[in-house]
Amino acid sequence: MTTQAPLSRKDRRVQIAKAAKIYGIKGQESLDLHEAFNALARGEVMRAVQLAHPVTQSHPACHHAWTVMGGAALAQREGATAKAFFAEALAVRPKDPLVLGGMAKAHVLAAEVEEAVGLIPRAFVAGSEDVGLARLYLELMSKLGRRHLAADLMEAHVRRLGDGGLCLKLADMLIDADEPNRAAKFYDQAWMIDPQSEAHRIGRLRALVTRCRFAEAEPLAQELLLTVKDRDAVMGLYLLMLRVAGRAEEAERLANDFDFATPEGFAHARGVLANIYQDRGDDAAADAAFLEAIHVTGSAGNMAKAYGVFLLRKGDYAAAAPYYVQRFPAQQRALIPAENAAPENLPQLSRVILMGEQGIGDQLALLNLLRIAPLSEGAAVTLVADARFGELLENNGLGVGHHDRRDFLSKPQQLAPNQLVYLGDLVRYLDGSDPEVRHGGYLVPEAARIQRLREKYTGMAAGAPVIGVAWKSASLIGHLRSIPLSRMVRALPQGALVVNLQYGETAGDIAEARAVRPDLRFVTDETVDQMTDLAGFAAQIAALDHVASIDNTTAHMCGALGRTGAHLLIPEGADCMWYWGGGGETDPWYGAARLHRQERAGDWEGPLAALETALAR
Template identity: 45%
Template sequence: MTQTTLSRKDRRARAAKAAKYYGIADSAAALTMHEAYEALAAAAGPHAARLAHEVSQAHPANRHPWLVLGTVALDRREAEAATKFFERALLIAPTDPMGLAGLGKARVLKADIFAAIDLFAQAIERGSEDVPMARLYADLMGRLDRSTTAGRNLRKMAERMKTAEIWFITADAFATGESNAEAAPAYEEAARLSPAPIAHRIGLLKAKLFRQNYRGLIVGADALLAEADLPPAHRDEIVTLRMAALRACGETERALETLSHRFEDPAQFQRVLGFSGNCHLDREDFRAARIAFREALHLVDGGGLWVRRAYGTFLMGEGDFAAGAPYYAGRQPDANRRRIPYENSEPERLATRDRLFLVDEQGIGDQLALLPIIGRAPLPAGAKVTFVGEARMKPLIERSGLGIAFAETTKVDKMGVAPEEMIFVGDLVRYLTVEALAARPLGGYLNADPVQVEMTRARYREMAQGRPIVGVAWHSSDAITGAHRSLALETMLRALPEGALVVNLQYGDREAELAQAARSRPDLTLFHDAAIDQFADLDGFAAQIMALDRVVSIDNTTAHLCGALGHPDTHVLIPKGAACMWYWGRQGSPDRWYGNLQLHRQAQLGDWSGPLSEIAAL
């Protein structure tokens, strides 16, 4: 019903409602403002602008006409005008979500990406339900390698809006950021709210991959692939997911059969070639792996982040750091490289720096492995080095033997740092050689809080009453390599000394696993120390590790922290094949990286009996 066909009574009621909603006492102006929003929704931009302009002249202190004018300017891609209108609205209402989102979009038009994503995050925090903005925010954050942060912000929006669309955007953000444990429930919620779309059904397959339900993924993929009307792009993606699951199940030959599929999407075929390289690594066919990675690298212009990183780490796993480092440099998105070029880490440039900021990347384990390489970089004497990372790293960095300072990621933009003063911490690998690692490994540079160590050790010794105190970590949640790196806790317990006090070093809720494992070894005392949060309190975690007689761990953050601390009796279970991370090389124990870890390597893919027998014999 139009304004002209409303009865006088209805018009008065509508005017009163509009006046209250828009905060305009003048009922005629309030109705005009309402008509402007209706015109905006109907894509009648010129009409909306005329109506909003009329209201802005009579009520310049009201935010709504400026919001409409800003939106119309955005539609016309008039960045300056949109900026002016939205800034005017935010002067009146600084926390208005539409104004924050609109100003963010205007910043995108002006190529001011970092200001834009900050404004989008504020808009989400203030209650925005702008789905196109959410998509844009997720895309921009992905280009900056900040997808996990985007996912956590978008999850607030999804919980508020409760729509499948925003849950799916959230899930994709988490998946892009490799935050698999957070991506899985988001995909599942999107499919619960709207189960029919093929993208949501594929999302459920991804959730199964992330939850390491590989058999369930294969069954689900086969069911979808049996549908005749499946679009080719979706079919390619499902085939790729199925290959990843087959490889994770140890079915290498069936996984390699995926190469016979006729792909229409080059990006999916590239990923399959990369997976085939991993399959060849599982079979220790290093020549075939090299060929597969190189073929994947050259299939798509620029190679792609994933395959460049994969080939770089393959070469460095072989010990060829000089050849691998330039490929590994390609792990960062172009947007990040425009901000922090790889060239910033060149020796000629570092030699002129009186201060340097090492920017964090990847996970905590990778950061712990990469940080000490700074001691090999050709910086001038007296150069001040600052590590930029998460707040939970602060006490460990400030107490380390590296002689570097710490700054939180969220605060570094206010420190007046020039772009040429920053490098990503992973770019330091260019300064490694196998010979240098053999002569001087990288471990033992962190120092746990001695007071916390003694307090924790005293508590454990009182519980142990002279028995060995052994810490254990047994599970990785990584969707691709986690199954190869993990084992059941009760299996790991077979290698532990009789009567030991066994301290859980695995973060998260592990109560059920601990209870089940305890029944397999009643002579052991399994203990979860509720006073220490291994995820949030890294300083407390470090003290806990140094309070232990021995640590037995899979390859995860626990192992890297033990190496960085120089723990004297740590034993790490290393899988065979592609899941063996490049830090450890292809053979040998103790490890080449830290120098203090004992590596126990599988002889056969998926068989932990040999490594566990070695540990049991200690």
């Protein structure tokens, strides 16, 4: 306990006046309360209680005194007692950030996780500056498998708090949630806050690789390999960069020569090699590399998911299922076990809650699995997904409803645990099923909206074909699927009206394409924004004569619409998504589009020539 020199009468009056203004009570008790907070901050719990408890009796409406008592109970790890004290404070100040945060921590001590994660965002909306509380929230939501919701609710607050470690934690969580582009922003922010931290420098490298800024990433990777302890993480990112940059031989040599310190680092390198072998068409070597990676770590993790996807693309559905099911960690699986999708459970349910996963395009593809899943007749099926799915799924041919993910995860739901099913877990029913059962569109855009867009475009085209185009995916995983628009437009018919279906910034790409093909007319329709209005985007695609697209959301929207006249440019090797199978022009998943495939990974000349011939006809 610290001892302070006695105050003069004048100084004491000044301090009492200040304390009275802060705590709303007068006299010596205001000073006692101030000292109670200071004692609690110093870890002097009993001193804090001795000072604050009398104030709770004399001024029961003073939430500050109850807050000190609650904080003292937290320090003693007495959850039930802390809840009782913070409840008194909340009755007086229901929107106080310190009180809300304290009650949330009390719920955690009492093992009441749902109550805690419901309160913590409220504390930050109220203005909490508690970095530790924010970190606790991200940890809890990760364990609950609610990473997307946690990021949605906390993104602005993490920026506001300006703590490098917290930014790094959110970035890592977004990587786990398959949101690398969002993660890159927070890796960069962590690095800007503390550029000397090893973890932040590695995060900076991850951000550069994610954004395909290889000219900046390579010298940083080489520097970090000479200076950091976690060389495995740096080498893993370097190998990814080399493969995507077309330097596969160099990546292969480094992966085989580097002395990895951890089984996880070695396994990651085997995964990169497996992708390189797939790019070369050597599936046997890829298979062996995947199995070696899984064996070395002793736990499947992300490598099991990658191997499962590899087997799915080959059509080996029975072998793929036990690996693909491991795409979620054990803690998340405990909440929604794979057995919920099993034939012993699924046909017995009158209500099925499908949890969406991955991106918009993947969810559109996976919804097709409902056509082969053994659902009971009349079962009410609801997809929990991004709010944009709501209008898109209106009157859909699958009979599936929609529940906004954010609303679903933030409020208590009345349902049985066995009614929750991950959408991707339905892949187990692919084995032995007739592919044609999956074929055909199921989205039904508004007819009047299609007609309005159709009339607009045909009027602008003046008899020329109307062709929608999408050409890039702004991420590392989509880099090898992307094609410069200036190359794609060489395959389009003379004088065509080209409707921009690409999200993101496109002005520079369109300017380059105009220079190559001045005969084409390019239209960016400001009345349609696929980032906010998926239903409008579906109507736009339905209004076109043809679509030429890489494998992205546009491709899957075409498939879910049953869109004939859609031409999809498909990469060879590891970047060919499993929905498109291993070969052929016919779309094996939706049955409507025409696929123009690379014969050699990275070479788009063949697919573009095939596209030109098809559109000329």
